[in-house]
Amino acid sequence: MSTKLSHLGNDEADPTARLISASQRLISEAARLFPLASAQSERTIWLEAMIDEVPDYLYFKDRNSRFVVANRAIVNDNRREGLESLEGLSDFDIHPEHVARGFFETEQEIIRTGRAMLDMEELIRDSAGRLKWLLTSKLPVRNGEGEVIGLVGIARDITERKRSESLHVGQAHLLKMIALGAPLVEVFSSLILLIEAHVPDVLGSILMLAPDGKRMLSGAAPSLDPAYSALIDGVEIGPKVGSCGTAMWRGEPVIVSDIQTDPLWEDFKALVAPYGFRACWSSPIRSYQGKVLGSFALYAKSAGEPTAECMKLVGMATHIAGIAIERKEAEDSIQFMAHHDTLTGLPNRSMLDERVASAIEAADECGGGMTLAFLDLDNFKLVNDSLGHHAGDELLKIVAARMQNCVRASDSIVRLGGDEFVVLINGAMRKGESVEDRLRAVREAVAEPVVIEGRSFQITCSMGVAAYPEHGRNATELMARADAAMYRAKEIGRDAMQVFTAELANRAHEKLERQEELRRALAQGELFLQYQPQMDLATGRIFAVEALIRWRHPERGLIGPGDFIPLAEETGLIGPIGDWTLRAACRQNKAWQESGLPPIVVSVNVSARQFQEKDWVERVAAALAESGLEARYLELELTESLIMQDVQQAVETMHRLEKLGVHLAIDDFGTGYSSLASLKRFPVGRLKIDRSFVQDLPDDGDDAAIARAVISLAHTLQLRVIAEGVETREQIDFLREAGCDEIQGYYLSRPIDARALQAILCIPNL
Numbered sequence: 175m176s177t178k179l180s181h182l183g184n185d186e187a188d189p190t191a192r193l194i195s196a197s198q199r200l201i202s203e204a205a206r207l208f209p210l211a212s213a214q215s216e217r218t219i220w221l222e223a224m225i226d227e228v229p230d231y232l233y234f235k236d237r238n239s240r241f242v243v244a245n246r247a248i249v250n251d252n253r254r255e256g257l258e259s260l261e262g263l264s265d266f267d268i269h270p271e272h273v274a275r276g277f278f279e280t281e282q283e284i285i286r287t288g289r290a291m292l293d294m295e296e297l298i299r300d301s302a303g304r305l306k307w308l309l310t311s312k313l314p315v316r317n318g319e320g321e322v323i324g325l326v327g328i329a330r331d332i333t334e335r336k337r338s339e340s341l342h343v344g345q346a347h348l349l350k351m352i353a354l355g356a357p358l359v360e361v362f363s364s365l366i367l368l369i370e371a372h373v374p375d376v377l378g379s380i381l382m383l384a385p386d387g388k389r390m391l392s393g394a395a396p397s398l399d400p401a402y403s404a405l406i407d408g409v410e411i412g413p414k415v416g417s418c419g420t421a422m423w424r425g426e427p428v429i430v431s432d433i434q435t436d437p438l439w440e441d442f443k444a445l446v447a448p449y450g451f452r453a454c455w456s457s458p459i460r461s462y463q464g465k466v467l468g469s470f471a472l473y474a475k476s477a478g479e480p481t482a483e484c485m486k487l488v489g490m491a492t493h494i495a496g497i498a499i500e501r502k503e504a505e506d507s508i509q510f511m512a513h514h515d516t517l518t519g520l521p522n523r524s525m526l527d528e529r530v531a532s533a534i535e536a537a538d539e540c541g542g543g544m545t546l547a548f549l550d551l552d553n554f555k556l557v558n559d560s561l562g563h564h565a566g567d568e569l570l571k572i573v574a575a576r577m578q579n580c581v582r583a584s585d586s587i588v589r590l591g592g593d594e595f596v597v598l599i600n601g602a603m604r605k606g607e608s609v610e611d612r613l614r615a616v617r618e619a620v621a622e623p624v625v626i627e628g629r630s631f632q633i634t635c636s637m638g639v640a641a642y643p644e645h646g647r648n649a650t651e652l653m654a655r656a657d658a659a660m661y662r663a664k665e666i667g668r669d670a671m672q673v674f675t676a677e678l679a680n681r682a683h684e685k686l687e688r689q690e691e692l693r694r695a696l697a698q699g700e701l702f703l704q705y706q707p708q709m710d711l712a713t714g715r716i717f718a719v720e721a722l723i724r725w726r727h728p729e730r731g732l733i734g735p736g737d738f739i740p741l742a743e744e745t746g747l748i749g750p751i752g753d754w755t756l757r758a759a760c761r762q763n764k765a766w767q768e769s770g771l772p773p774i775v776v777s778v779n780v781s782a783r784q785f786q787e788k789d790w791v792e793r794v795a796a797a798l799a800e801s802g803l804e805a806r807y808l809e810l811e812l813t814e815s816l817i818m819q820d821v822q823q824a825v826e827t828m829h830r831l832e833k834l835g836v837h838l839a840i841d842d843f844g845t846g847y848s849s850l851a852s853l854k855r856f857p858v859g860r861l862k863i864d865r866s867f868v869q870d871l872p873d874d875g876d877d878a879a880i881a882r883a884v885i886s887l888a889h890t891l892q893l894r895v896i897a898e899g900v901e902t903r904e905q906i907d908f909l910r911e912a913g914c915d916e917i918q919g920y921y922l923s924r925p926i927d928a929r930a931l932q933a934i935l936c937i938p939n940l
């Protein structure tokens with residue numbers, strides 16, 4: 175065999191070059207070992223003997239692509255009955271036509287061009303029917319004149335390498351699918367097909383363990399008969415439930431080599447028989463922490479055990495399936511958290527729009543309707559305040575579950591936040607039942623007695639109802655109307671259900687108008703302050719004034735705060751209005767001081783919404799800085815109920831205000847629910863006895879007792895006490911005798927303008 179190989183590179187790292195150089199070395203070694211072998215034929219025998227030892231294919235073909243020489247490796251792999259040598263044959267004699275044609279065309283090109291073709295990857299099927307990947311190089315062979323007389327071929331079996339490469343590519347593809355959030359069934363199917371491609375004669379199946387941990391659920395089995403998969407779906411796992419049910423039950427691989435005889439399959443072998451499976455090898459799929467999530471199984475049609483290589487692949491498959499399931503579970507739980515309320519597990523506000531929109535769509539399609547009810551628990555704050563947030567949370571969970579039990583699967587209960595819920599009644603009702611019946615059932619369920627921390631109590635709710643299409647054409651309209659109806663239900667005394675009406679529509683419209691008017695009032699300076707003096711009972715000195723806001727409406731005249739502060743609170747306008755009040759009061763007090771009047775404290779009312787704003791303390795500081803008023807001449811009146819909304823937060827804010835140097839007072843004392851324990855924590859200077867306890871003094875025994883108790887309590891805590899709403903001499907006498915420190919009320923003066931108040935402040939002592 176003479177081959178001109180000098181034109182090839184001699185890079186030893188190149189596998190083909192290595193092969194070629196190995197055969198060259200082989201030839202020279204033969205020449206070195208047998209220098210004395212004079213006869214050419216003897217030398218050829220030795221040479222062929224050595225070539226036969228090479229595990230790669232080595233052959234020489236003539237110009238017609240017929241084998242002239244072929245080593246044992248290629249002959250063995252293509253052995254057919256009666257075929258001892260390939261000599262004189264072509265690829266058309268040993269390969270299918272389309273494969274042989276490919277080889278032939280390549281070789282003819284080499285012969286025509288005289289150019290070698292290196293490192294070609296070829297797929298063949300050997301005579302045993304095995305698919306083999308070859309890395310082939312074919313080089314032209316020339317005679318002494320340089321003419322191409324044939325070609326030499328060298329081919330190495332790279333099936334193993336290709337297998338592991340395709341496994342890696344398959345794994346990478348699967349991980350990419352998982353990362354991109356492909357549906358679980360697609361990931362599973364690709365995984366099974368990958369394994370099936372690498373393990374001959376098996377069909378794969380993935381089953382998942384249901385969330386109850388008891389049943390098997392279909393995952394994927396792309397090559398199994400769907401009827402068989404359907405038979406397994408939902409079967410309970412157990413100690414003797416075929417391969418998969420037992421593997422999940424035991425949490426370990428279960429290798430059944432013969433389904434027909436294995437006791438684990440006793441109850442299921444009839445089920446599998448029509449499908450012809452004899453062996454089933456199943457391994458549990460586990461989470462990172464080891465929890466069983468499902469099983470990966472391979473079915474074979476002949477009895478037997480898996481090879482070690484097969485079990486290695488199964489190990490890889492269960493690992494990837496575990497990652498996919500865990501990733502899906504994590505994604506599901508993120509999705510769930512984004513759309514559900516963590517406390518009650520109910521859908522949250524983000525789901526509401528979607529559900530209302532699809533309910534409307536469904537109603538349109540069937541020409542039906544839907545109903546939306548806003549529900550607010552009555553006096554829920556009382557539970558929170560008196561029993562603590564933990565009890566409040568418990569109560570919410572209980573009523574949420576009860577409400578959920580009252581509606582059908584097609585309906586929804588949504589928690590908007592706090593104690594606010596929405597009931598969505600979808601589609602037609604059962605015969606003899608109305609939407610009202612169902613909503614009534616929800617209210618009755620809420621009102622059932624609740625036992626929390628050993629205490630039994632009852633909570634009612636107020637409900638506002640709006641129906642589609644009568645009360646609104648879209649989600650926004652319906653929600654606004656149900657909300658308006660709910661407010662009406664609260665207004666008429668709570669524990670009520672109010673359906674949206676035209677009158678309510680007018681009210682809602684009016685409310686919107688008034689809100690705009692109020693916004694304009696602030697912008698156009700229609701708001702102003704009056705001041706009501708406060709007197710020290712011991713000295714008779716006016717030591718402070720309370721700033722009270724008023725609205726001079728261009729058409730409706732003077733409007734008191736009771737008529738617009740609640741609206742301002744509801745709409746958030748209280749923020750800018752409160753800021754304005756604070757700044758105006760500070761500025762006025764500073765102006766009085768600058769006019770030479772004795773310094774007094776100005777007391778400003780604070781609403782809950784203002785107090786809860788994050789930067790409120792900074793805004794108080796800014797009002798002081800802007801006016802130049804010293805902090806000790808400003809008092810902030812906080813109501814008991816405001817503080818009790820979130821005692822911890824209130825105490826923190828109060829301490830920050832105290833640091834500024836402003837005084838703090840508790841307004842309307844006695845109407846809220848502050849406990850003695852919490853009262854001790856508040857850095858306040860005085861309590862204001864609510865007007866309702868003063869108005870019937872001294873005759874009303876209960877009020878007298880309350881007033882005395884508040885005074886005594888305040889003094890015990892070293893606080894001063896002021897009584898508001900004092901209108902008569904008798905009230906003053908009573909309060910003085912009971913030890914009250916200060917008074918405020920019409921008896922002294924009605925709230926008056928700054929200028930009028932200035933005149934009073936000039937009077938030395940009243």
Ligand SMILES: Nc1nc2c(ncn2[C@@H]2O[C@H](COP(=O)(O)O[C@H]3[C@@H](O)[C@H](n4cnc5c(=O)[nH]c(N)nc54)O[C@@H]3COP(=O)(O)O)[C@@H](O)[C@H]2O)c(=O)[nH]1
Pocket residue numbers: 706720721722723734735736739755779780781841842865898899900901918919920921925
């Ligand atoms: N957040 C804010 N709330 C404010 C502001 N200004 C007032 N208010 C709150 O509005 C409520 C009603 O106030 P108003 O109509 O001004 O009534 C006050 C007094 O006029 C009234 N009063 C005073 N003395 C008597 C009396 O002898 N008899 C009688 N029948 N009424 C009297 O009491 C109101 C003062 O109450 P209080 O604040 O509790 O001391 C009221 O709750 C105000 O707090 C504001 O700027 N921001």
